[in-house]
Amino acid sequence: MNGSIRHIAPPEMLSRAWKVVVVGAGGTGSALLPSLARLHHAMLALGHPGGIECEVYDDDTVSEFNVGRQGFYPNDVGQYKASLLVNRLNLLMGTSWRAVSRRVDSSTALRADIVIGCVDSRAARHAIVQSARRGGCRYYLDCGNERDRGQVILGELGKGRPDRLPHVGDLFPDMLNAKNDSGDNTPSCSMADALRKQSLVINLAIAVQAFNLLWSLFRDGGLKFSAVFVNLAAGRTNPLPIDPAAWARFGYEAPPAAETGRNPARGRKAA
Template identity: 35%
Template sequence: MDFYIPQHLLNKPLNVLLIGAGGTGSQIATELFQMDSLLRQISQDSVCINLTIADGDTVSLFNVGRQAFYRQDISSNKAEVLVSRFNNFGGTAWTSIPEYCDPKTIQFKKYDFIITAVDKAEFRVKLGEVFNASQQSSDLLWIDVGNGLSDGQIICGHAYRKTMSTGIRLPNVYDLYSEMLKQVDDNSEDIPSCSTEAALAKQDFGSNRAVAGQATQLIWQLVRHAKISHHGAFVDVANATVQPLKIDPQIWAVYGYEAQL
């Protein structure tokens, strides 16, 4: 089964909100910059990526090498560093939000895609609850990216329960994993890394880049080819495997989600 990008998103600038500018988020931002350059060239500037990056964290020494930052970035805000870099050297006009986002106060209306590359399950739960409680009809697509030591998952789904376009509604990460997410203890998982060795023990080299590539590929397929036949993937860099999450109501039923046609 295929999912087609809504007609009103074709041949126009795409407004993207990226929440989280760490290991995965900084890689996603880099790939979106490359995608923006390609889209501008093949569309005579009619299609591009308008990116907003939100993160309240600052760059530490142990981020250098693992994330897309350099030593001169240390102590600076991650979102501001990335946006300044691309705007100054890449000719973009992207914006930064140098603070942690509260799902209850984010203004989603102007965005076409929201990408969450955050460590906390609680944030995903709160964001999912905000979308589920809304009566708004919207085609906003929510791409969530999560990492383990050497594996990760990417899920692209409709943010809101009600869509504007006809056709199937893609379930998001909250639709498929809400019960599991609610059981995660963020406090036990979110222990600051006191060395590069400790950081690598939590996320090995290459895992962030692997999931970032799968996440941005979904956007590329939708923008460039207007459709996707899978809406996520499960990646394991240690075992060199990528398993697609097919657009299939029978698969979704395994997670307790009933498809909305």
């Protein structure tokens, strides 16, 4: 194991299938899901015993204005996004994934190793975090974006461990506060209107960074950084190292180290 890695993947995730829930099958979700299928096959090829078992939640249907900007085609219009993407991947990639064509709210209990949120509203993000906690999920991978910038943050939802990766709500509490949503939830009336609100490239850029984090978690058995900030306008990508001092710059203070004196920046020891 590379000595510079600070977060070690849980041993059980290297000995059985990863249970992954993706919430949101729009711009970022439709870009990320094919990559998750590729990761599934890569894991199996490299000797992982189960690859990925995935469940996708989204209650939306494909509109004509999603075609070209999201991962959909003209013949997809009117179909549910989640079932469409999952059925397509199951057919083409030989997976046995499941689609749930409904919205995740705070009463839902998501049970997974990793919940991936591909949503932009704070209300939706808050509901996902609450649902993941209710179901006892370990990781929450937040994939959020604005017009030409965004963030990918992998965090853990447990409490009390000094080496726990902070999730998006730890680093940016306002991102879980629905009162801060812009209120502009009206659908675009044309693809041109949608592109004025959001870069054509940003969802793909966010999906690639999320894919890379998950690949590193498997292939390297751990991570050197747990978040990436993307700014297309500036042509800049900034990783967030796994370091309590770096987290503190965002106002997050890691819990005190245990009495053993173990350095929280070094992460858990591999079993």
